[in-house]
Amino acid sequence: MHSMLMECRQLSRSYQDGDRELQVLKDVNLTVHAGEMLAIVGSSGSGKSTLLHCMGGLDKPTSGDVLFAGYAIQDWSANQLADWRNKELGFIYQFHHLLPEFTALENVAMPQLIAGVTTSAAKARAERLLRRVGLAERLQHRPAELSGGERQRVAIARALANSPRLVLADEPTGNLDDSTAEQVFELLLELNEEFDTAFVIVTHDNALAAKLPRTLTLHHGQLAQAES
Numbered sequence: 161m162h163s164m165l166m167e168c169r170q171l172s173r174s175y176q177d178g179d180r181e182l183q184v185l186k187d188v189n190l191t192v193h194a195g196e197m198l199a200i201v202g203s204s205g206s207g208k209s210t211l212l213h214c215m216g217g218l219d220k221p222t223s224g225d226v227l228f229a230g231y232a233i234q235d236w237s238a239n240q241l242a243d244w245r246n247k248e249l250g251f252i253y254q255f256h257h258l259l260p261e262f263t264a265l266e267n268v269a270m271p272q273l274i275a276g277v278t279t280s281a282a283k284a285r286a287e288r289l290l291r292r293v294g295l296a297e298r299l300q301h302r303p304a305e306l307s308g309g310e311r312q313r314v315a316i317a318r319a320l321a322n323s324p325r326l327v328l329a330d331e332p333t334g335n336l337d338d339s340t341a342e343q344v345f346e347l348l349l350e351l352n353e354e355f356d357t358a359f360v361i362v363t364h365d366n367a368l369a370a371k372l373p374r375t376l377t378l379h380h381g382q383l384a385q386a387e388s
């Protein structure tokens with residue numbers, strides 16, 4: 161059995177909405193094991209993005225803990241969080257968030273340069289990753305010169321650039337047509353097998369979620385079933 165990588169304990173998040181409190185997440189308990197892949201599904205507004213943001217240190221729980229390899233991330237400074245996100249996490253969003261003025265190769269090299277990898281090593285790894293995601297012919301293209309599916313493949317390669325232990329993906333196929341979405345999902349499944357990286361994928365697409373080994377359902381900010 162794989163070791164525990166991330167744990168949410170009694171995670172709650174509420175927002176102040178005028179003079180009332182909006183409880184978005186309520187006592188969420190979940191464990192992500194090293195190398196596993198799981199889907200989080202739930203209707204719009206059920207708290208999926210908020211949960212992912214708390215797991216990625218982009219939002220802070222109102223109460224409860226997010227532990228990464230046993231450490232409570234909310235205790236870390238902004239610098240520590242930024243460093244952790246750069247080295248240990250990858251993010252994939254619905255919209256690719258690639259830098260428009262840079263090529264695919266440069267976009268994938270960027271997180272490595274930030275981590276202190278040399279330019280030549282960063283570009284070599286970026287090229288390997290882009291080849292792996294099927295973009296050998298697109299290394300020098302800028303995001304505007306790529307299709308939506310290709311842009312998401314670049315974003316996936318970028319998420320894996322620093323060999324993170326965990327990739328958090330928020331509707332990674334939400335902006336793609338059905339067949340492209342399925343291909344991108346298949347790619348994520350393959351990469352999860354090949355790399356020693358856990359994936360947590362938020363999706364509203366139950367058919368795609370069903371391809372993953374484990375699915376958790378959020379309902380009004382609570383996990384619908386007990387953690388397996």
Ligand SMILES: Nc1ncnc2c1ncn2[C@@H]1O[C@H](COP(=O)(O)OP(=O)(O)OP(=O)(O)O)[C@@H](O)[C@H]1O
Binds near residue numbers: 175182202209
């Ligand atoms: N910063 C914020 N301030 C106030 N309310 C917020 C904030 N972020 C999210 N919310 C509210 O929290 C609820 C859950 O939002 P969240 O984005 O987590 O849902 P979701 O399940 O990801 O929805 P969708 O599938 O539509 O993206 C929504 O009612 C939203 O308006």
